[in-house]
Amino acid sequence: MSLYYETAPYLSSSGNSASLKFRLFESTNEQNKSSPKQIYALAIEAASWSPVLAEVIESSQLFDLERKVGYIVQYSFPKLALLLTHDLLLTKRGISAPASHVLRQAVERHKARLNAEFVKARLRRGCSTNDQLRETLKREAEHPMTADGTSVNDGLNSGASFHPRWVRVNTCKTAMKVQLDTTFKDFAQVQGLQDLASSTTKAFHIDKHIPNLIALAPSTEITKSPAYASGLLILQDKASCFPAYLLDPSPAHGDIVDACAAPGNKTTHLAAILQEKPQSQQASNKTCTIHACERDTTRAAVLQNMTILASGPHQSIKIHAGQDFLHINPHISPWNTVTSLLLDPSCSGSGIIGRDDDSSPPLKVTLPRRHANAIPAPTASKGKKRKRKPDISAPPALSIPLTPSPKPLPPTQPILKDLTTRLASLQSFQLRLVLHAFTFPLAQRIVYSTCSIHARENEHVVVKALGSEVARKKGWRVLKREEQIEGMKTWGIRGLEGAARDVVDELLAAKEKGLGFDVEEIAEACIRCEKRTREATQGFFVAGFVREEGFGGIGGEVQGAPEDGDRGHQGPSSSTVEMDEAAEEKEEEEQEEEEEWEGFGE
Numbered sequence: 001m002s003l004y005y006e007t008a009p010y011l012s013s014s015g016n017s018a019s020l021k022f023r024l025f026e027s028t029n030e031q032n033k034s035s036p037k038q039i040y041a042l043a044i045e046a047a048s049w050s051p052v053l054a055e056v057i058e059s060s061q062l063f064d065l066e067r068k069v070g071y072i073v074q075y076s077f078p079k080l081a082l083l084l085t086h087d088l089l090l091t092k093r094g095i096s097a098p099a100s101h102v103l104r105q106a107v108e109r110h111k112a113r114l115n116a117e118f119v120k121a122r123l124r125r126g127c128s129t130n131d132q133l134r135e136t137l138k139r140e141a142e143h144p145m146t147a148d149g150t151s152v153n154d155g156l157n158s159g160a161s162f163h164p165r166w167v168r169v170n171t172c173k174t175a176m177k178v179q180l181d182t183t184f185k186d187f188a189q190v191q192g193l194q195d196l197a198s199s200t201t202k203a204f205h206i207d208k209h210i211p212n213l214i215a216l217a218p219s220t221e222i223t224k225s226p227a228y229a230s231g232l233l234i235l236q237d238k239a240s241c242f243p244a245y246l247l248d249p250s251p252a253h254g255d256i257v258d259a260c261a262a263p264g265n266k267t268t269h270l271a272a273i274l275q276e277k278p279q280s281q282q283a284s285n286k287t288c289t290i291h292a293c294e295r296d297t298t299r300a301a302v303l304q305n306m307t308i309l310a311s312g313p314h315q316s317i318k319i320h321a322g323q324d325f326l327h328i329n330p331h332i333s334p335w336n337t338v339t340s341l342l343l344d345p346s347c348s349g350s351g352i353i354g355r356d357d358d359s360s361p362p363l364k365v366t367l368p369r370r371h372a373n374a375i376p377a378p379t380a381s382k383g384k385k386r387k388r389k390p391d392i393s394a395p396p397a398l399s400i401p402l403t404p405s406p407k408p409l410p411p412t413q414p415i416l417k418d419l420t421t422r423l424a425s426l427q428s429f430q431l432r433l434v435l436h437a438f439t440f441p442l443a444q445r446i447v448y449s450t451c452s453i454h455a456r457e458n459e460h461v462v463v464k465a466l467g468s469e470v471a472r473k474k475g476w477r478v479l480k481r482e483e484q485i486e487g488m489k490t491w492g493i494r495g496l497e498g499a500a501r502d503v504v505d506e507l508l509a510a511k512e513k514g515l516g517f518d519v520e521e522i523a524e525a526c527i528r529c530e531k532r533t534r535e536a537t538q539g540f541f542v543a544g545f546v547r548e549e550g551f552g553g554i555g556g557e558v559q560g561a562p563e564d565g566d567r568g569h570q571g572p573s574s575s576t577v578e579m580d581e582a583a584e585e586k587e588e589e590e591q592e593e594e595e596e597w598e599g600f601g602e
């Protein structure tokens with residue numbers, strides 16, 4: 001049975017274009033009984049049959065009929081049901097679990113019904129054999145069709161080429177309406193991103209998640225427009241707009257730090273959001289400064305130029321050229337009045353289009369839907385609190401892109417070893433950054449982001465940060481999905497639950513007692529963007545942290561929480577992130593080689 005439990009998390013992401021081999025290799029769960037090869041084979045097979053199996057499971061009403069089992073396995077039921085049904089119907093050996101196992105029995109009890117539904121589903125597709133059906137599914141995966149029979153890849157190839165030009169209307173200097181009436185007056189508005197690719201005339205699409213963001217066909221020569229030259233329009237990928245939007249700054253909140261600011265896309269976005277806030281918030285007596293730190297002085301010069309071009313005369317962006325964020329003493333001015341921080345550190349850049357691309361097309365996993373009444377709402381169980389999450393934007397069936405590789409690589413492959421070392425070094429730096437941000441005395445809100453698809457730079461950093469001593473002392477927790485600003489709450493692609501669970505398990509093993517994490521809540525709070533999907537973003541990751549009430553705030557640092565002495569400026573206390581100076585220098589050198597210049601030069 002362990003094979004199914006160990007494979008299910010790889011189907012649990014709400015999307016990750018990282019190839020499955022990387023995801024398997026990234027798993028820190030060394031207690032797995034099954035080999036990566038076995039997990040890989042089952043995940044790929046089940047994924048390829050999943051459109052039919054999901055249909056079969058739904059029409060057999062398995063979830064309704066097995067409510068008790070559903071209650072035991074909770075949210076994993078659709079994934080486990082998919083895997084078990086696959087083995088029951090499509091392998092000679094059947095389900096690999098003891099005959100008495102409750103899950104095996106739950107599925108096998110409905111064998112006749114499942115079989116009948118499977119035959120019906122096959123005949124509906126005009127196939128008389130399973131081999132024919134396999135071929136049909138393969139073709140469907142390569143050329144998916146919409147309900148009206150048109151190919152969903154028409155004009156917007158989910159597998160590759162179409163990537164629009166994302167343009168942010170810079171509200172520091174102009175307004176959406178003004179730009180639509182001037183720069184884009186000869187453009188037609190299209191409702192779907194797909195329509196951009198097929199449009200024969202000049203067209204734009206207004207994004208539904210990020211305010212003041214529009215998409216243009218890639219061929220649009222916007223960089224030659226006067227609006228671009230004068231900083232009214234900024235080229236910025238949709239995903240790269242998520243961090244400032246999620247931070248949701250307001251003049252009333254107080255000062256902001258952009259810790260890793262160059263070339264300045266997010267700094268100027270923060271300024272634009274502040275400018276747009278209602279008069280009531282603008283009129284507050286507080287002055288609000290954006291402190292933009294950049295360790296590299298050459299890049300700081302670019303940042304300086306960008307902010308001059310993009311921000312109006314009234315914006316108070318203060319550039320701290322050559323400032324290493326990790327060397328800031330948060331207890332002295334101007335840092336001790338900072339209430340919000342944006343952390344967008346150097347990362348592997350694996351989410352950037354064209355970087356680390358796997359040429360094979362993504363494979364979709366379709367999970368069977370549970371009816372609303374199929375699984376009773378979980379109640380708090382002993383030792384661990386689990387809450388049922390509202391389904392905010394779930395599509396009818398969850399489609400998960402995985403990227404199959406024709407040859408699964410064994411973990412000993414040198415290239416993967418290099419990647420592991422590199423990711424470990426980046427993670428260590430990224431985690432130090434987050435933990436340092438946690439020590440700012442008045443900080444209430446932090447957003448962390450990377451343009452990486454690797455869980456080690458993303459969910460792993462989030463969970464390790466939450467598990468740190470400083471997080472618990474200072475009352476930091478994740479910004480839950482339901483607390484997020486509208487466009488982020490409704491964004492459907494969330495964090496990888498399996499990846500978050502790996503680190504929670506690691507922390508639990510190390511500390512020998514529960515940390516009280518709700519893994520599902522953390523994964524839901526994390527936001528991911530995929531590359532090569534219909535959303536046409538780069539690969540990206542964002543998560544927010546907030547401080548529990550009663551911790552921090554104006555007029556008192558930590559209320560009711562133990563003090564951590566005056567070591568804030570010396571970096572985090574957690575032993576997981578302590579490094580000697582030599583290691584730090586080496587890491588800094590490596591990072592300098594890896595710095596990302598998102599949007600720079602566009």
Ligand SMILES: C[S@@+](CC[C@H](N)C(=O)[O-])C[C@H]1O[C@@H](n2cnc3c(N)ncnc32)[C@H](O)[C@@H]1O
Nearest residue numbers: 260261262263264265266294295324325344346
């Ligand atoms: C991914 S880029 C930031 C992109 C930027 N936020 C934007 O949206 O335009 C990371 C930047 O962080 C800077 N950086 C790296 N480590 C830093 C540190 N410890 N303190 C300050 N800046 C740092 C790098 O030089 C690089 O310019």
